[in-house]
Amino acid sequence: MSEVSPWLMAIRLQVRFRDCDPLGHVNNAVYLTYLENARFAIWKAQGATGMILARAEVDFRSQSRYGDELEVRLRLEGFGRSSFRYEYEIVDVPSQRVVVTAKTVQVHFDYAAQVPVPLSEELRAKLSTPVAP
Numbered sequence: 001m002s003e004v005s006p007w008l009m010a011i012r013l014q015v016r017f018r019d020c021d022p023l024g025h026v027n028n029a030v031y032l033t034y035l036e037n038a039r040f041a042i043w044k045a046q047g048a049t050g051m052i053l054a055r056a057e058v059d060f061r062s063q064s065r066y067g068d069e070l071e072v073r074l075r076l077e078g079f080g081r082s083s084f085r086y087e088y089e090i091v092d093v094p095s096q097r098v099v100v101t102a103k104t105v106q107v108h109f110d111y112a113a114q115v116p117v118p119l120s121e122e123l124r125a126k127l128s129t130p131v132a133p
Contacts, residue, residue, distance in 0.1 A: 045131035082116035
C-alpha cells in the first residue's frame with residue numbers, strides 16, 4: 001500500500017469519571033483503551049479475527065476532561081507479510097481539536113500454535129474495507 005487510506009472508521013465516546021486522574025484530565029494510559037475500542041469495533045464489523053497487538057506509539061497533543069465527547073478515527077497505513085499498521089486520531093468533537101495521534105502494529109496470529117500467520121488477500125481486502133460504527 002503506497003498511500004495512507006482515508007479513515008476506515010470513527011467511533012464516538014464520552015470521557016467517563018473513571019478515565020480521569022486526580023488532576024482532572026484523562027490519564028495517558030486510558031487512551032490505549034480508546035484505541036482498542038476502535039480496533040475491536042472495526043474487526044467485529046469486518047469479520048476479522050486472530051489479531052494480536054505488537055506495538056503502540058502515542059503522541060499526546062492536548063488534554064481531555066470528564067464529560068468530553070471524543071471521536072476516535074482509524075485508518076490503515078499499510079501491510080507487512082503477517083502484520084498491518086493502523087494510524088489514529090482522537091479529536092474533541094465540538095472543537096475538532098486533536099487530542100492524540102497514534103500508530104499501532106497488529107499481527108495476524110495463530111493462538112493455538114503461537115506463531116504469526118501470513119495475511120491472505122481475502123483478509124487484506126477485509127481490513128481495507130471502510131465500515132460504519
